Amino acid sequence: xxxxEIDSEKTHERKQSDYTCLQDERFExxxxxxxxxxxxxxxxxxxxxxxxxxxxxxxxxxxxxPVCKVLGLEEGKECIIVGTLFKHMKLKPCVLxxxxxxxxxxxxxxxxxxxxxxxxxxxxxxxGRVKLGGSALSPAVYVTGVVVALHGKETSAGEFVVxxxxxxxxxxxxxxxxxxxxxxxxxxxxxxxxxxxxxxNPLLFQLLVDHITGHVADDEELGxxxxxxxxxxxxxxxxxxxxxxxxxxxxxKDQSTLYEPIKELDIMxxxxxxxxxxxxxxxxxxxxxxxxxQQPLNRCLFPGSAPYxxxxxxxxxxxxxxxNIRFLGTSGQNIDDLDKYxxxxxxxxxxxxxxxxxHLAPTAPNTLGCYPFTDRDPFLIETCxxxxxxxxxxxxxxxxxxxxxxxxxxxxxxxxxxxxxxAVAVNLRNLECHTRSFNIQL
Amino acid sequence: MATTAKNMKGFYKQTKSNITGGISKSKPxxxxxxxxxxxxxxxxxxxxxxxxxxxxxxxxGTLLLRKDYNFSFSIVMCLISNxxxxxxxxxxxxxxxxxxxxxxxxMNMAYGxxxxxxxxxxxxxxxxxxxxxxxxxxxxxxxxKVQQDCLWQGRV
Numbered sequence: 001x002x003x004x005e006i007d008s009e010k011t012h013e014r015k016q017s018d019y020t021c022l023q024d025e026r027f028e029x030x031x032x033x034x035x036x037x038x039x040x041x042x043x044x045x046x047x048x049x050x051x052x053x054x055x056x057x058x059x060x061x062x063x064x065x066p067v068c069k070v071l072g073l074e075e076g077k078e079c080i081i082v083g084t085l086f087k088h089m090k091l092k093p094c095v096l097x098x099x100x101x102x103x104x105x106x107x108x109x110x111x112x113x114x115x116x117x118x119x120x121x122x123x124x125x126x127x128g129r130v131k132l133g134g135s136a137l138s139p140a141v142y143v144t145g146v147v148v149a150l151h152g153k154e155t156s157a158g159e160f161v162v163x164x165x166x167x168x169x170x171x172x173x174x175x176x177x178x179x180x181x182x183x184x185x186x187x188x189x190x191x192x193x194x195x196x197x198x199x200x201n202p203l204l205f206q207l208l209v210d211h212i213t214g215h216v217a218d219d220e221e222l223g224x225x226x227x228x229x230x231x232x233x234x235x236x237x238x239x240x241x242x243x244x245x246x247x248x249x250x251x252x253k254d255q256s257t258l259y260e261p262i263k264e265l266d267i268m269x270x271x272x273x274x275x276x277x278x279x280x281x282x283x284x285x286x287x288x289x290x291x292x293x294q295q296p297l298n299r300c301l302f303p304g305s306a307p308y309x310x311x312x313x314x315x316x317x318x319x320x321x322x323x324n325i326r327f328l329g330t331s332g333q334n335i336d337d338l339d340k341y342x343x344x345x346x347x348x349x350x351x352x353x354x355x356x357x358x359h360l361a362p363t364a365p366n367t368l369g370c371y372p373f374t375d376r377d378p379f380l381i382e383t384c385x386x387x388x389x390x391x392x393x394x395x396x397x398x399x400x401x402x403x404x405x406x407x408x409x410x411x412x413x414x415x416x417x418x419x420x421x422x423a424v425a426v427n428l429r430n431l432e433c434h435t436r437s438f439n440i441q442l
Numbered sequence: 443m444a445t446t447a448k449n450m451k452g453f454y455k456q457t458k459s460n461i462t463g464g465i466s467k468s469k470p471x472x473x474x475x476x477x478x479x480x481x482x483x484x485x486x487x488x489x490x491x492x493x494x495x496x497x498x499x500x501x502x503g504t505l506l507l508r509k510d511y512n513f514s515f516s517i518v519m520c521l522i523s524n525x526x527x528x529x530x531x532x533x534x535x536x537x538x539x540x541x542x543x544x545x546x547x548x549m550n551m552a553y554g555x556x557x558x559x560x561x562x563x564x565x566x567x568x569x570x571x572x573x574x575x576x577x578x579x580x581x582x583x584x585x586x587k588v589q590q591d592c593l594w595q596g597r598v
Contacts, residue, residue: 035558035559035560035563036558037557037558037559038555038557038558040554040555040557040558041554041555041558041559044554044555045554045567045571048554048571048573049571052572126551126552126554127551374558374559374563374567375563375566375567375570375571
């Protein structure tokens with residue numbers, strides 16, 4: 001790309017990389033036509049595909065046990081059943097509560113997490129449901145929509161006591177070419193720019209842009225910037241002034257105030273796109289559809305940046321390859337939803353769980369908006385990524401996960417840039433990552 | 443209907459499969475039954491409506507043979523044949539064996555829920571998911587003039 005010339009003999013040229021984005025096709029819904037179907041179709045597709053997988057894993061897990069359907073359970077017979085988990089939660093808000101005869105006092109402040117000690121799990125397949133008991137399966141860890149295989153037996157009370165659980169585990173991973181990169185190349189991940197919000201400082205984002213494009217005075221920093229081969233903006237790039245959206249007709253003055261954030265974002269993206277390839281993903285607050293998979297932000301929103309072929313508007317979730325390293329990431333809605341309906345010590349535990357369950361967003365469509373696909377579930381993770389990132393989290397965190405078949409995945413929680421000023425850089429050579437923080441002290 | 447029930451056993455088998463699909467729906471569908479059918483429905487228990495509408499000698503003959511069976515049996519037969527009548531009058535536009543086969547395909551749980559998809563789409567989904575759906579169904583749906591929507595379309 002462009003070489004930066006400054007007052008030294010050394011010129012820095014940006015490193016090149018191979019970018020392909022073929023997997024995003026399954027997240028696009030342009031070809032889908034809604035025919036009045038219900039969500040039962042996507043649950044069926046999910047159960048069928050996961051069950052085929054679990055049936056193939058069951059013999060090596062517990063070789064001597066028969067596999068049967070829920071309806072075929074006999075009392076006292078030890079067997080393996082495969083189905084979708086449903087978590088019955090007392091505190092989960094239900095739309096029917098509005099119509100209940102007894103008006104209990106509803107708390108004014110919505111609880112952040114809907115868990116309760118009385119939550120119970122139920123396993124369901126197309127033949128029936130069975131209540132799950134025993135201590136092997138903790139309702140605090142699991143959520144509705146996960147497909148698992150369970151080993152146990154039915155009691156006289158009609159409950160299935162679980163002795164052991166089989167999750168799908170990490171999917172197979174494409175081989176990372178062993179010695180392919182002799183030099184450090186970085187992919188920069190940033191999210192939560194929130195341009196237009198009260199808490200965002202435009203100077204902070206400008207600093208980031210200057211760093212990426214190399215408009216810096218320091219030679220060392222210029223060297224760092226030249227090693228960035230790709231930038232991904234993982235959601236929540238703008239925040240619209242919601243008070244203007246009253247449902248009434250808007251005055252033209254308000255209309256121009258409304259799209260100020262997008263115009264500002266476009267100017268910044270223009271600067272980035274001129275120097276390096278950049279992907280922008282929609283998030284919860286962005287002008288895209290609500291239900292997952294979120295469709296790419298319209299190119300008309302970015303009249304300055306769209307003409308560049310380095311600028312790409314992508315879906316959420318987003319999957320791409322850079323130099324044969326597979327990246328997979330979301331803007332955070334899937335993990336935030338897991339946080340509301342289950343618990344873990346850190347957000348990375350949720351991320352790791354979704355990988356082990358082989359499903360990006362198991363709570364969709366139960367509590368997370370989702371398109372009612374009929375013949376597939378696009379959130380099933382078929383190939384293990386090398387880097388799995390989640391945007392818009394509270395703080396930066398990362399973990400290296402090793403799979404049973406030698407898979408190696410770097411899990412990354414990208415913090416909100418407007419609050420922390422932190423962007424994450426992933427080294428393609430060894431999957432290590434570090435933060436690049438920007439600070440303004442006035 | 444009557445032609446497919448040449449013997450008593452066949453007749454009985456036919457009604458059973460209809461009942462699983464039909465009894466739950468017979469309540470709303472009975473509203474659609476026009477008054478003249480209602481009259482036949484309320485006819486004398488010993489002369490079930492089915493016999494009158496079928497007009498087939500075989501059925502009549504076999505029922506006469508079983509006149510010596512106990513009372514409850516004939517009651518059961520009335521109920522069954524009444525249900526049969528309702529089913530028949532509901533789908534009198536070409537409810538034949540092809541449609542029967544397609545309905546069995548709709549009801550088959552292995553291929554997933556049928557509501558909200560056309561039969562062709564469901565067949566193709568079954569094919570893509572590796573379930574080996576019978577080719578006969580595809581042939582019927584694509585080459586012959588049969589109902590493309592599933593059994594419950596518009597009713598649920």
